[in-house]
Amino acid sequence: MTTVTTNGSTAGMNSHGMPERSIIGILVRTAGLAVAVAVLVWAWHSAEMNPGQLVQDAGNMATLGKDFLRPDFTEWEFYAAGILETFAIAIWGTLLAVIFGIPLALLASANIAPAWVTFPVRRFMDMLRAINELVFALIFIAAVGLGPFAGVLALFIHTTGVIAKLFSEAVEAIDPGPVEGIRGTGATKLQEIVYGVIPQVLPLWISFALYRFESNVRSATVIGIVGGGGIGMTFNETMRSFQYPQAAAILVIVVVAVSLLDIISQRIRAKFI
Amino acid sequence: MSYALSIDGITKAYGTVRAVSEINLRIAPGERVALIGASGSGKSTLIRLSSGLLTADSGEVKVFGDAIQSGGKLTRDARRIRRRIGLIFQKFNLVNRLSVTTNVLVGALGRVSPLRGTFGFYCRADRDAAYSALEQVGIEKHAHKRAEALSGGQQQRAAIARTLVQRARIVIADEPIASLDPKSARRVMDLLSELNRTQGITLLVSLHQVDYARAYFDRIVAMRGGEIVFDGPAAKLTPDFLTELYGASAEELILPGQFEAAQAPHTPMRMENPAELARALN
């Protein structure tokens, strides 16, 4: 059956045994290949790729591996406090983002605000999203110093952009009928939003916010490594003082805590969709 | 005396399509007016223009003497004037996830202070009004259910209860029974005409099928291609005259449809959807 359907299109090639090619086509392909190879070679050197080092430092690798295979949980209370701090950073980073993201989301929605409002608001949101949390973390560490508050601010700013976009997409997908029903009673614009828009988007909003919270816990861990507080900061300290068994214990705790959170959060989100 | 609704030279075009063209219409307080016409004749557009949900290209709409829109713009008072109009839609347009009571209380928004209304602090009197409106339309048992849990007919009655809480003096309805089965359709129409008789609420109701219009309304306004082609007593609108007005598309309006089916004690055919019914009868 397939032979019948493809016959027509392949007939032209089959007479030559190959698709037709012009000289120019061959030149373009060769040039493309050459460029690709050049890029790879340049990137190899630029990234200082050196597989030999893995062999050369095999001894190091072996100790590291051995140490990591014997995680040391003696200071588990300290690590637990660290992971709780990471959660706290994620909670406030996400919550602030939701609080500030909601008005932005509404102002960015074409079915709520006029184009001259949605356009600048969307560009502003794009800006917040375009810059990674880590970059914001470094900026805020410079501004407010090392510690969890810098982490909260970094997550807050980046997540506000993300949340506003997700929330706004939900708002733009609502059924306009109920909103008109409310408008018809002589309600104000704000009342239209409170009674007509929010009830329609709330389940999605909750689900998005929880999802962002999950990923913010992971981000908060990484932000900690650059100095933004929480378990990441603890991890960085143990690594720098070569306490690999302790570092391994922290990784185990992070993996378990994040997995647990994901499972719980997914359960909750499933209820709202 | 001012008219309940007075439409003056209203025009609305979508690109090159003139959905509503230079329409004049006056409805006195307490009147019952049916708006009929084949689909695409401009009924919904006229209704949306009347309630200020849509702004015209030109012309003026007044509700009980005050302009809601004029010269293509809503007036400053549009929101206040809208409170006098109870709007009913084909798809009910309730907020599905909110309770029936909350949906009905929305009718009080125009009256209570904006701050209280926005945060849902309704006073006892408003809550009582909502409950008695639900009683009046016969769905007080479902007051605490989510709107989406109600049948179509019950949702439409909740929408009518909302206009009661709103204390609307005119109810404008766009095909309020087009999504209902014949029994619910009759119930909704009975309810609307009862409100007209007992409370003097003016009715402007667009309908797809002429048999309902003749049964419930004194005056019928017929539209075709965005214009009013007939405005007069229901009795004058005979099938022959309809065929004269609409030619072949009259069939769509005079289908021996839902209405007789609903009157028969045992309906052999119970279909939710008028389009399905029409197909079955062809």
Ligand SMILES: Nc1ncnc2c1ncn2[C@@H]1O[C@H](COP(=O)(O)OP(=O)(O)O)[C@@H](O)[C@H]1O
């Ligand atoms: N939003 C719109 N955009 C473009 N054309 C529209 C729109 N709404 C209505 N129309 C057109 O206007 C005419 C009247 O439509 P409508 O008022 O919905 O008629 P009815 O309610 O009688 O079926 C139709 O030709 C329709 O296609």
Ligand SMILES: [Mg+2]
């Ligand atoms: Mg219509």
